[in-house]
Amino acid sequence: MEATALVTSLLGGVGLFLLGMRLMTDGLRVAAGAALKGLLARWTGTRLRGILAGALVTAVVQSSSAVTVATIGFVNAGILSLGQSVAVIYGSNVGTTMTGWLVAVLGFHVDLQAFALPAIGVGMALRVSGGLGRRGALGEALAGFGVFFLGIDVLKSAFGGLGETIQIAPYVHEGFLYSFLFVGVGFLLTFVMQSSSAAMAITLTGAAGSVFPLGVAAAIVIGANLGTTSTAALAAIGATPNAKRVAMAHVVFNGITGIIAICILPVLLHAVLELRRTFQLDEEPAAVLALFHTTFNILGVLLLWPFSDRLIRFLRGRFRTAEEDASQPRFLDRTVVADPVLALGALHNELERIRAIALRSARGSMSREPGFEGNGSIDRATVERLTEAASEFARLVQQTRLPSELAEKLHQGLLIARYYAEVAQLADEISKATVSCDPVEDFHLATEIARFKATISAALSAAEAGSTPDQPFDAAELERHYDEIKGVLIRSAAQARVTARQLAAYLDLISSMRRMVRHAVDASVRLRTIAQPPETPSDDDSAPSVSLATSPD
Numbered sequence: 196m197e198a199t200a201l202v203t204s205l206l207g208g209v210g211l212f213l214l215g216m217r218l219m220t221d222g223l224r225v226a227a228g229a230a231l232k233g234l235l236a237r238w239t240g241t242r243l244r245g246i247l248a249g250a251l252v253t254a255v256v257q258s259s260s261a262v263t264v265a266t267i268g269f270v271n272a273g274i275l276s277l278g279q280s281v282a283v284i285y286g287s288n289v290g291t292t293m294t295g296w297l298v299a300v301l302g303f304h305v306d307l308q309a310f311a312l313p314a315i316g317v318g319m320a321l322r323v324s325g326g327l328g329r330r331g332a333l334g335e336a337l338a339g340f341g342v343f344f345l346g347i348d349v350l351k352s353a354f355g356g357l358g359e360t361i362q363i364a365p366y367v368h369e370g371f372l373y374s375f376l377f378v379g380v381g382f383l384l385t386f387v388m389q390s391s392s393a394a395m396a397i398t399l400t401g402a403a404g405s406v407f408p409l410g411v412a413a414a415i416v417i418g419a420n421l422g423t424t425s426t427a428a429l430a431a432i433g434a435t436p437n438a439k440r441v442a443m444a445h446v447v448f449n450g451i452t453g454i455i456a457i458c459i460l461p462v463l464l465h466a467v468l469e470l471r472r473t474f475q476l477d478e479e480p481a482a483v484l485a486l487f488h489t490t491f492n493i494l495g496v497l498l499l500w501p502f503s504d505r506l507i508r509f510l511r512g513r514f515r516t517a518e519e520d521a522s523q524p525r526f527l528d529r530t531v532v533a534d535p536v537l538a539l540g541a542l543h544n545e546l547e548r549i550r551a552i553a554l555r556s557a558r559g560s561m562s563r564e565p566g567f568e569g570n571g572s573i574d575r576a577t578v579e580r581l582t583e584a585a586s587e588f589a590r591l592v593q594q595t596r597l598p599s600e601l602a603e604k605l606h607q608g609l610l611i612a613r614y615y616a617e618v619a620q621l622a623d624e625i626s627k628a629t630v631s632c633d634p635v636e637d638f639h640l641a642t643e644i645a646r647f648k649a650t651i652s653a654a655l656s657a658a659e660a661g662s663t664p665d666q667p668f669d670a671a672e673l674e675r676h677y678d679e680i681k682g683v684l685i686r687s688a689a690q691a692r693v694t695a696r697q698l699a700a701y702l703d704l705i706s707s708m709r710r711m712v713r714h715a716v717d718a719s720v721r722l723r724t725i726a727q728p729p730e731t732p733s734d735d736d737s738a739p740s741v742s743l744a745t746s747p748d
Contacts, residue, residue: 204353211346218339225332249286295485314341354404381418394419402480452495578619614718621711658715
């Protein structure tokens with residue numbers, strides 16, 4: 196075969212293969228998208244199930260990149276945790292080896308043109324008749340399968356002719372240098388084509404055509420596996436922190452797996468050959484390489500499994516945003532747990548941070564007007580995380596021999612944290628409700644609502660000051676004003692100055708404001724009491740553990 200014809204055949208085969216992969220992936224994603232997303236969302240409760248789900252979804256859609264992108268989306272939406280996404284990434288690397296098996300099993304034992312051309316014809320008929328629906332998507336996937344195998348057939352013919360004229364085996368010597376060289380070739384192929392499946396197809400058909408010795412082809416397969424990290428890294432540029440963490444998990448898994456596979460390449464390849472003989476599998480180089488690809492990815496899962504928790508903690512510490520940093524406790528140092536006085540001081544300092552964030556969110560909710568969006572969800576999430584951290588810290592402190600007075604202060608500290616969590620939650624709900632409320636057109640009612648909001652703001656200022664004698668909080672005045680505005684709203688509805696929908700919305704709104712202020716003031720008063728230094732207790736002045744189940748009234 197002439198050199199020009201060989202190059203043309205190689206390029207055409209790769210092009211057909213990539214086109215077939217694109218059609219297959221897009222078609223299957225549309226046809227089974229909801230089911231596959233549901234599988235990822237529901238079947239990842241444990242690490243093993245997450246790995247199996249990732250492998251199955253990737254094997255079906257024939258694209259680990261598509262699964263990685265979907266996983267990133269689920270993590271950002273809060274459907275999957277970072278730990279679950281790491282398990283899915285593990286599984287997707289195993290599932291992507293299915294492409295090699297398709298090439299090895301069907302590509303070398305089936306009359307590809309006899310299969311490919313009818314598949315393309317039937318698939319396009321379904322695509323045309325089915326339009327943009329599921330039938331059309333299935334037709335597109337079937338046509339993609341046909342084009343995929345047509346590309347394999349062209350590559351087989353090209354490498355068959357190339358193998359008769361070019362032999363690289365005499366120029367290859369054993370050693371890490373040559374292994375690393377061909378690992379680089381595999382990485383480069385994947386990076387240029389942005390498809391490890393295409394690099395695998397070239398490698399498998401090249402090995403079957405006697406162009407590549409088995410050891411060289413195995414090194415290229417490792418490189419192709421490493422090359423998929425370039426796709427993840429490129430996709431993470433400018434992305435959210437969670438997207439970057441998932442992409443880094445992909446890089447870490449493939450990087451460690453690839454390094455281990457390179458270091459033990461001769462041993463691993465020998466083990467795969469023995470495994471093939473034991474199970475009497477196909478002797479074709481393509482089948483051996485497909486088994487090799489699957490084996491070292493499964494080996495990577497087994498090796499990284501015990502270190503997954505450490506990996507997840509490492510990833511959580513990377514690409515942090517200011518909001519995420521704010522949700523990390525600054526004073527709850529476990530080294531002070533053994534000293535109750537120091538522990539209570541640390542808890543008090545962290546509660547001061549929680550208080551500042553919760554009251555900031557509360558003041559912000561009072562400044563919202565209908566039609567303007569609020570942003571209290573971030574503060575709410577931050578306060579909730581800090582409250583969880585404070586509760587965990589208090590549990591550790593309770594396990595020590597705790598004096599009764601400090602035990603009571605610890606109990607009060609937990610109540611304070613929960614009050615502030617309630618304040619942040621109500622502030623977020625008030626901001627959102629204010630945005631969705633229809634504005635009141637009646638001037639008198641609008642004025643009364645504004646006056647009540649001013650009363651709430653003044654009460655929040657008192658809460659911020661800790662309800663000191665210089666700025667006391669008058670609970671009776673708040674209740675009186677609350678009853679007045681509620682009566683004005685009800686009378687306005689009776690006189691048809693507001694709709695029933697507005698009445699319900701504003702009654703809920705003022706009730707939430709009232710509860711928010713009561714919790715804020717109560718928490719601030721309690722915080723002042725636990726800030727006072729305790730009297731020195733006697734040695735036997737201890738108390739049993741205090742229940743943590745108490746919640747705000």
